[in-house]
Amino acid sequence: DAGVIQSPRHEVTEMGQEVTLRCKPISGHDYLFWYRQTMMRGLELLIYFNNNVPIDDSGMPEDRFSAKMPNASFSTLKIQPSEPRDSAVYFCASSLQGFDAEAFFGQGTRLTVV
Amino acid sequence: LAKTTQPISMDSYEGQEVNITCSHNNIATNDYITWYQQFPSQGPRFIIQGYKTKVTNEVASLFIPADRKSSTLSLPRVSLSDTAVYYCLVTTSGTYKYIFGTGTRLKVLA
Numbered sequence A: 001d002a003g004v005i006q007s008p009r010h011e012v013t014e015m016g017q018e019v020t021l022r023c024k025p026i027s028g029h030d031y032l033f034w035y036r037q038t039m040m041r042g043l044e045l046l047i048y049f050n051n052n053v054p055i056d057d058s059g060m061p062e063d064r065f066s067a068k069m070p071n072a073s074f075s076t077l078k079i080q081p082s083e084p085r086d087s088a089v090y091f092c093a094s095s096l097q098g099f100d101a102e103a104f105f106g107q108g109t110r111l112t113v114v
Numbered sequence B: 001l002a003k004t005t006q007p008i009s010m011d012s013y014e015g016q017e018v019n020i021t022c023s024h025n026n027i028a029t030n031d032y033i034t035w036y037q038q039f040p041s042q043g044p045r046f047i048i049q050g051y052k053t054k055v056t057n058e059v060a061s062l063f064i065p066a067d068r069k070s071s072t073l074s075l076p077r078v079s080l081s082d083t084a085v086y087y088c089l090v091t092t093s094g095t096y097k098y099i100f101g102t103g104t105r106l107k108v109l110a
Helices: none
Strands: A005-007 A010-013 A019-024 A031-038 A042-050 A053-056 A065-071 A074-079 A088-095 A109-113 B009-013 B018-023 B031-038 B045-050 B053-056 B061-064 B070-075 B084-092 B104-109
Touching: A005 A088, A010 A019, A019 A088, A019 A109, A031 A074, A042 A065, A042 A074, A053 A065, A074 A088, B009 B018, B018 B084, B018 B104, B031 B061, B045 B053, B045 B061, B045 B070, B070 B084
Parallel strands: A010 A109, B009 B104
Antiparallel strands: A005 A019, A019 A074, A031 A042, A031 A088, A042 A053, A065 A074, A088 A109, B018 B070, B031 B045, B031 B084, B053 B061, B061 B070, B084 B104
16 A cells, blocks of 8 residues: 555645645545644644544634545545645544554645745 | 653664653553654654553564553664654544644754
């Protein structure tokens, strides 16, 4: 397996534009996580899914953020409208079981909102 | 979820053993201790996980005392490529959450 695949690797957009980040988890994994990493706030868990169903979205910062998982092999994180403070590296991760299993992270998407 | 506290940074020299201690005073019965490693421009990578006593794999050892209020990640004979940020996590049964703290920035010097 190629691991968790995220696209794009880099995204530069203007304030107010819609941004969509994409993630393909490892095949067979039933948990999917979205994280955001900044120097100031570190690595924050935004939302996670189990079997395509959102379980906990308490980390999603605002209504501007939304995440979907239409099937077991694809998830999106959308920001609309984007703001400069959304600039960060966004990671997607997947795991097979849950709390006692290791999470496999993608390479991340570096988002810059100007 | 139990809060974790670990040193912000550490320096070491190649070939030395490095021990990074993490405090988790409020750890609960159903909690596990997990360590991740993150290199620059990469996502975190699982290193080791344990519940009590000692766990060892090909990369590291994890020591957990009987009261489980702390844990120590031990990296034997570090090399320059072990320079990274190391995160200690307490993962709780039933919540399926991986909450990362500030981590320890390890710098290995030649």
